[in-house]
Amino acid sequence: xxxxxxxxxxxxxxxxxxxxxxxxxxxxxxxxxxxxxxxxxxxxxxxxxxxxxxxxxxxxxxxxxxxxxxxxxxxxxxxxxxxxxxxxxxxxxxxxxxxxxxxxxxxxxxxxxxxxxxxxxxxxxxxxxxxxxxxxxxxxxxxxxxxxxxxxxxxxxxxxxxxxxxxxxxxxxxxxxxxxxxxxxxxxxxxxxxxxxxxxxxxxxxxxxxxxxxxxxxxxxxxxxxxxxxxxxxxxxxxxxxxxxxxxxxxxxxxxxxxxxxxxxxxxxxxxxxxxxxxxxxxxxxxxxxxxxxxxxxxxxxxxxxxxxxxxxxxxxxxxxxxxxxxxxxxxxxxxxxxxxxxxxxxxxxxxxxxxxxxxxxxxxxxxxxxxxxxxxxxxxxxxxxxxxxxxxxxxxxxxxxxxxxxxxxxxxxxxxxxxxxxxxxxxxxxxxxxxxxxxxxxxxxxxxxxxxxxxxxxxxxxxxxxxxxxxxxxxxxxxxxxxxxxxxxxxxxxxxxxxxxxxxxxxxxxxxxxxxxxxxxxxxxxxxxxxxxxxxxxxxxxxxxxxxxxxxxxxxxxxxxxxxxxxxxxxxxxxxxxxxxxxxxxxxxxxxxxxxxxxxxxxxxxxxxxxxxxxxxxxxxxxxxxxxxxxxxxxxxxxxxxxxxxxxxxxxxxxxxxxxxxxxxxxxxxxxx
Amino acid sequence: xxxxxxxxxxxxxxxxxxxxxxxxxxxxxxxxxxxxxxxxxxxxxxxxxxxxxxxxxxxxxxxxxxxxxxxxxxxxxxxxxxxxxxxxxxxxxxxxxxxxxxxxxxxxxxxxxxxxxxxxxxxxxxxxxxxxxxxxxxxxxxxxxxxxxxxxxxxxxxxxxxxxxxxxxxxxxxxxxxxxxxxxxxxxxxxxxxxxxxxxxxxxxxxxxxxxxxxxxxxxxxxxxxx
Numbered sequence: 084x085x086x087x088x089x090x091x092x093x094x095x096x097x098x099x100x101x102x103x104x105x106x107x108x109x110x111x112x113x114x115x116x117x118x119x120x121x122x123x124x125x126x127x128x129x130x131x132x133x134x135x136x137x138x139x140x141x142x143x144x145x146x147x148x149x150x151x152x153x154x155x156x157x158x159x160x161x162x163x164x165x166x167x168x169x170x171x172x173x174x175x176x177x178x179x180x181x182x183x184x185x186x187x188x189x190x191x192x193x194x195x196x197x198x199x200x201x202x203x204x205x206x207x208x209x210x211x212x213x214x215x216x217x218x219x220x221x222x223x224x225x226x227x228x229x230x231x232x233x234x235x236x237x238x239x240x241x242x243x244x245x246x247x248x249x250x251x252x253x254x255x256x257x258x259x260x261x262x263x264x265x266x267x268x269x270x271x272x273x274x275x276x277x278x279x280x281x282x283x284x285x286x287x288x289x290x291x292x293x294x295x296x297x298x299x300x301x302x303x304x305x306x307x308x309x310x311x312x313x314x315x316x317x318x319x320x321x322x323x324x325x326x327x328x329x330x331x332x333x334x335x336x337x338x339x340x341x342x343x344x345x346x347x348x349x350x351x352x353x354x355x356x357x358x359x360x361x362x363x364x365x366x367x368x369x370x371x372x373x374x375x376x377x378x379x380x381x382x383x384x385x386x387x388x389x390x391x392x393x394x395x396x397x398x399x400x401x402x403x404x405x406x407x408x409x410x411x412x413x414x415x416x417x418x419x420x421x422x423x424x425x426x427x428x429x430x431x432x433x434x435x436x437x438x439x440x441x442x443x444x445x446x447x448x449x450x451x452x453x454x455x456x457x458x459x460x461x462x463x464x465x466x467x468x469x470x471x472x473x474x475x476x477x478x479x480x481x482x483x484x485x486x487x488x489x490x491x492x493x494x495x496x497x498x499x500x501x502x503x504x505x506x507x508x509x510x511x512x513x514x515x516x517x518x519x520x521x522x523x524x525x526x527x528x529x530x531x532x533x534x535x536x537x538x539x540x541x542x543x544x545x546x547x548x549x550x551x552x553x554x555x556x557x558x559x560x561x562x563x564x565x566x567x568x569x570x571x572x573x574x575x576x577x578x579x580x581x582x583x584x585x586x587x588x589x590x591x592x593x594x595x596x597x598x599x600x601x602x603x604x605x606x607x608x609x610x611x612x613x614x615x616x617x618x619x620x621x622x623x624x625x626x627x628x629x630x631x632x633x634x635x636x637x638x639x640x641x642x643x644x645x646x647x648x649x650x651x652x653x654x655x656x657x658x659x660x661x662x663x664x665x666x667x668x669x670x671x672x673x674x675x676x677x678x679x680x681x682x683x684x685x686x687x688x689x690x691x692x693x694x695x696x697x698x699x700x701x702x703x704x705x706x707x708x709x710x711x712x713x714x715x716x717x718x719x720x721x722x723x724x725x726x727x728x729x730x731x732x733x734x735x736x737x738x739x740x741x742x743x744x745x746x747x748x749x750x751x752x753x754x755x756x757x
Numbered sequence: 758x759x760x761x762x763x764x765x766x767x768x769x770x771x772x773x774x775x776x777x778x779x780x781x782x783x784x785x786x787x788x789x790x791x792x793x794x795x796x797x798x799x800x801x802x803x804x805x806x807x808x809x810x811x812x813x814x815x816x817x818x819x820x821x822x823x824x825x826x827x828x829x830x831x832x833x834x835x836x837x838x839x840x841x842x843x844x845x846x847x848x849x850x851x852x853x854x855x856x857x858x859x860x861x862x863x864x865x866x867x868x869x870x871x872x873x874x875x876x877x878x879x880x881x882x883x884x885x886x887x888x889x890x891x892x893x894x895x896x897x898x899x900x901x902x903x904x905x906x907x908x909x910x911x912x913x914x915x916x917x918x919x920x921x922x923x924x925x926x927x928x929x930x931x932x933x934x935x936x937x938x939x940x941x942x943x944x945x946x947x948x949x950x951x952x953x954x955x956x957x958x959x960x961x962x963x964x965x966x967x968x969x970x971x972x973x974x975x976x977x978x979x980x981x982x983x984x
Contacts, residue, residue, distance in 0.1 A: 210900055344903055351901075359901040391906055393913070395948060400902045403944030448947045454977055461946050462980035473980045533981055 085328065087135035087617035090629045091205055093636060094136040094146050094618045095354035096163040097339035098308070099380075102172045103209050103282050104339065104354035105163050106635075107136050107146045112202060113161055113178060115282050116209035116355075118220070118227070118234045119202035122159070122180060125193040128152030135617035142331030143309040144339070144618070145302060154186040155268075157194065163282075164304035166295040171343070173282040175292075177301035181275040184268035194264040196237055196278060198227050205633045207355040220260050226289035227260060234284045236293050237262040238276035312338050317376035318678040319649060322670050329612055330649050332619035334375055336642035337368055341380060345390070348383035353623075355635050362391060362400040362407035363468075364640045366414035367586075370547070371643035373421035374650045376679050376686075382427055385411075385418035389434045396441030403464040403472075406540055408438045409481030409488075413547065416488035419495060421681040428495035439489045439505060442482045446512065456532045458515035468539040473531035477540010479519075483512050484548035516550055520557065527560035537578065538565055542587060545594035546657070553597035562591040562603060573606030574614065577624055585611055585621040589644030596651055597658070599734070601667030602716065608648055611641070621645075654689045654703070656682040661710045661740060663701045664691055669715035672699050684708050684740070697748055698724065706740035718749040838867060845877070854888040854898060857881050872919045872928040879915035880935060882908045887942075913939055930960045937969065946973050 096113075097104030106114045110133050112121035124131055134149040146161040158181050166175040182192050200215040208215070221228045222243045227235040237243065241262040266274040279296030312334075319330040340351045342358070350368040351358045365384060372381035388411040391398045398411040412435050419428040442460070450457040459479050464472035490505035519532055528544050528551075530536030542565065544550045545558040565575040569583060575591070577584035588607050595603035614625050620637025651657065652666025654677055661684055664671070675691040684706040692700050701712045712735065714720045719733035724746040728738035738745040836844075841864050848856035861881035865874040885898050886908035899905040916936045923929035937952030950973045956966040976982055 210896055344901070349901075349903065360903055387903070390903055393910065395945075397945065399943060399945075400906065402942065405944065445947055449977075452974075452977060455979075461977055464944055464980075471981075472976070533979075535981065 084135070084137040085325070085615070085617050085619055086613075088614050088629055089616055089622065089625070089631055089636070091631075092135035092148075092617055093205070094138070094144070094616065094620065095336075095339065095637060096144055096146055096161060096174075096176065097354045098163060098165060098174055099312075099338055099341040099348070100165070100171050100343050101174045101282060101339075102211070102342055102358070105161070105174070105176045105280070105282065106202070106206060106355060107148070107161055109203060109205070111148065111150050111157075111159065113176060113280065114202045114206060115176070115234075115280055116207065117200065117212045117215075117218075117284065118229055118280065119199050119206075120178070120235055120278055120280060121197045121199070121203075122150065122157070123195045123197065124150050124152055124155060124157060124182075125195050126152070126154055126191060128154035128186070138332070138335075138618045139306075141310070142313060142328065142335055143306050144335050145305055145309075146618075154184065154190065155182050155192055156185055157182045160298075160302065162298070162302035162305040164301045164308060166281075166301075168287055168291060168295050169281055169283070169285065175296050175301055176280045176282070177296050177298040178278045178280075179275055179298045179302075180264070180278065181273055182266065182268070183273045184270055187270055189267060189269040189272075192266050192268050192274070194276070196241060196262040196264065196276075198235055198260040198262075200229065205631070205635055207633065207635065209355075210358065222260060223289060225262075226292070229284050232284035232286055233281070233289050233292055235278065235280040236289060236296065237278050238264065240264065241276055241278075309335065312377075315377065317374070317650070317680045318676065319653070320678075321653075321675040322673045323668075325612055326608070326649060329615075329619050329645055332637075333371070333642035333645040334377075336620060336637040336639055337371055337375070337646070338377070338380070340368070340639040340642075341384075344387070347387045348380050349387050350384045350639065352640070353635070353638050356633065357638070360387070360400055361404075362388060362398060362410045362414075363404065364643075365400075366410035366417075367640045367643040367647075369414040370417045371646040373417050373681060375646050376681055378418070378421065378424070378681065381418040381421075382424070385415045385431060388414060389431070392434055392437065393441075395444070396437035396439070398438055401465070401467070403466055404468075405460055405463040405465075405478045406475070406481040408441060409478070409483070409485030409548070412438050412485035412488040412492075413481070416491045419492060420683050422686050423495055423683065425495050425497065428492045429497070432489075432492050432496045432498060432501070435485075435489045435492050436501060436505075439486060439508065442485060442512075443508060446515070456519060458512075459519060459532065469530045469536035471531060471536035473533045473536055475531050475536065475540055476528060477530070477543055479512075479516055480540060480544045480548040480550040483509060483516060483550045486512055487549070513550060520551075525557075527557050527564055538575070539587065542575075542590045546590050546597060547593065549657070553594055558591075558594050559598065559600075562594065565591060566603075572614075573603070573608075573610035581627045583614060583625045583627065585614060585623060585625060585638065586641040586644045589648055592648055593651060593657075596648075596655065596665040599713070601652070601665060601713070604648060604652065605666060605668060608645070608652075611645070650677065650680065653677045653691065654680055654682060654687060656684055659708060661687075661703065661706050661708055663689060663703060663710065663712045663745075664715065665713050667713055667716045669717050672715060682706075694746075697750065698746060699749055700724075700744060700746035702744040703740075705743050708740050709737065710740050710742075710745060711735050711737040712745050712747070714747070714749060717752055719752050720747045720749055722748040724748060836863075838864065841867075845881075849884075852888060854881070854884040858885050870922060872923045872932065875915050875919040875922070876928075876932055876935060879912040879919065882912040882915070883935075883939060886912070909939065909943065926960055930956050930963055930966070934963070934966060937966075941969070941973070946977055949973055950977070 091109035094107040095104040112119055129152050131152045136146050136148045138144050148159050150157040161178045163174045163176045200218045218230055225237050226233050241264045244261045264276045277298045316334050342349045350365040352364045369381045369384045391400050398408045400407050415431040415435050445460050446458050449461055456474050462474050463478050469475055486505055486509035490502045493502035528541045530538055530541050569576040574583045575588040592604040592607035615621050616636045621641035622631035622636040623634050623638045625631055655662040655665050672691050672693045677689040680687050687704050690702045694700055714734050720730040720736050723730050723736050728745050730736050736745055736747045841860055845857050845860035858881040861878040865878040886905045888898050916932050920929055920932035933952050933956045937949045941949035953966045953969045956963050957970055
């Protein structure tokens with residue numbers, strides 16, 4: 084079980100294709116957004132404690148938690164899985180509640196299951212759920228009807244109590260029904276009850292729903308299906324068990340944050356309050372899915388993005404967010420590059436070329452209008468992120484990335500002339516960007532060319548847009564300023580000083596890997612995981628005291644950047660060389676495996692190992708590009724042991740990709756510095 | 758992209774079908790060189806001809822039955838146009854965007870080429886994209902940005918068609934102004950400016966177009982200016 088860093092322990096039980104997710108917590112409660120089912124231990128055992136919710140060891144999102152008093156321990160197991168009878172946009176939840184008497188002697192045990200149309204905060208009312216007021220709950224045998232349709236069911240041995248509040252109509256705090264589960268137990272004796280809830284109310288007969296909700300079936304299906312998803316994904320195993328778990332948890336979040344729309348997968352921002360599509364978040368998800376070996380999802384998501392294209396070529400998901408075009412183009416490139424997929428590149432190229440034409444038309448217009456910042460995009464008013472109407476640095480950085488993406492897509496599709504054209508435009512745009520940066524004489528990189536705004540898109544200038552090279556001192560200055568403003572954590576803040584942002588600092592962490600400053604990336608990752616839920620989900624913004632308001636975890640972009648950072652710590656294809664072990668952690672050389680990892684250079688199995696105390700060896704299969712390995716912090720390379728490899732400055736060992744491995748001798752460095 | 762012409766009525770065909778001779782002339786018999794065999798026209802007994810005719814009739818009947826009938830005009834103007842327009846105005850006043858869209862669609866179906874009604878339908882789509890629907894609680898009208906953007910795309914396409922088909926300067930200016938406003942609302946100042954400029958250039962009486970040109974141009978120069 085991982086530590087719960089947040090004030091409320093919340094977890095999502097969803098599945099790709101479902102249009103809602105079950106919320107587990109806070110406390111012993113599950114909900115589909117319309118009806119909540121909570122359990123109270125009513126046996127008079129004094130103070131009751133509820134554990135945080137946690138998932139299974141292999142990352143499968145079957146939720147567990149406990150409730151305990153001095154007399155009893157109650158364990159909960161909640162699983163959600165598709166059920167044929169409910170269709171492919173719904174799920175069935177089954178909860179098994181098992182009580183064990185731990186007090187000496189025998190005695191009664193009572194658990195009250197309470198059903199309500201209101202749920203404890205924080206929670207989110209789904210888009211397709213009516214307002215709770217005025218809704219009616221009623222028993223029908225051991226099924227619960229909400230406005231006449233089946234909304235939940237209780238164990239056959241549970242005793243439904245007459246709905247006392249039904250008589251008084253809809254109470255102001257939601258309808259309430261109670262079922263009583265009673266047993267007499269001796270010490271160590273156990274008794275279990277099961278409960279179920281469909282994701283949406285159903286008109287099917289309760290008996291048929293109860294059959295579909297058999298706990299063994301639901302839990303078994305959930306484990307089988309999720310293991311199938313995770314089994315298809317890239318595997319990351321390091322000596323750091325928290326990092327391994329974070330990788331799997333992030334994949335689970337990314338996978339479950341998918342709906343179907345128009346016959347294709349659609350990436351959404353969060354299982355609860357952000358069941359919507361943002362290009363800025365979706366692009367990160369596409370990259371992470373591609374990196375994580377889930378190319379089918381990644382490619383479908385990228386295809387979905389084409390629906391956001393206007394005849395002008397612009398791609399826009401939310402008004403005023405002009406970074407969407409560059410992000411969508413970048414996502415199309417990622418989805419077809421990892422691993423290289425020429426057919427898919429050809430399919431998406433025409434959308435990308437059209438997007439590039441829009442970018443160029445905007446740049447031409449700002450020149451022809453003789454605007455103060457000519458040759459860049461016009462102002463954007465995103466009403467989010469930078470929270471200012473201005474010419475945003477991030478918009479230009481993403482557009483530059485978009486130009487590079489079109490060049491890459493075109494080359495992959497075999498359209499060399501288009502590739503050259505896009506590369507030339509990319510070079511011209513970068514020159515304009517650099518000239519603008521030189522003109523503002525800012526200490527680092529501001530959010531907008533006019534100056535004001537919150538730091539957002541400017542954090543992406545080094546990675547992933549690569550509008551600036553990693554060794555540009557302004558990037559180091561930006562990272563220094565943003566982390567300093569967060570005051571003592573590796574994360575960055577967003578808005579008020581007490582609000583930490585979980586994924587905004589990821590691009591700076593990635594920059595740090597490319598700039599040879601892996602300690603910054605490791606610190607960001609460590610602090611992110613220490614600001615995560617007990618299921619290793621991340622809220623978007625976290626108060627320093629652990630609160631997240633109604634902005635509940637898990638956020639798909641946070642999951643996406645975790646996958647991307649972890650992968651790049653082991654194997655990075657950002658530049659034209661395969662770079663290994665950029666994370667710089669010495670302990671990761673005690674056995675790290677990244678298996679089935681799609682890269683621009685092919686799908687690789689990478690291992691980092693330490694065959695002897697003073698020897699490190701990286702294996703990576705065969706690639707047609709140069710390879711270089713970063714020597715971990717606290718060590719210095721003294722000699723290359725692989726033929727043709729060479730040590731550079733004691734920090735890098737360079738070799739040929741065809742060799743498939745690079746081994747080298749190291750010595751510890753006093754004080755950990757080289 | 759335009760929806761131009763997509764709603765034009767079907768063209769009438771060019772007269773009736775060409776008549777064919779009911780009986781083909783028998784092939785001329787070969788002269789001189791005897792062929793291996795000269796096929797004679799086959800003769801069928803009357804009952805077989807009758808059977809074939811019945812079978813053909815049955816097949817024709819089946820084809821006609823299986824062929825989808827033309828869609829019923831669900832928007833047939835059973836309600837007078839003025840009453841429909843009133844209903845649309847009432848729905849707009851009540852911010853019942855879905856209701857307004859329904860009435861706009863009905864109105865437009867009565868006169869598919871009517872530019873005013875095209876603009877009415879386009880703006881109704883736009884309103885649904887942005888407004889909320891009656892659901893007993895506040896929520897967005899569209900489930901997600903894909904739905905919202907899809908409506909906005911349809912709206913822009915229809916406005917583009919309306920501008921292309923406009924018979925009067927006023928109708929054209931209205932269609933262009935709505936496109937400009939949509940681009941402005943969506944956050945595309947360059948596209949909005951281009952549309953406002955086009956209107957201002959062609960319709961010097963359009964005060965609003967010139968005002969918007971000044972407003973956007975000033976903010977393109979200095980985006981930090983207040984609204």
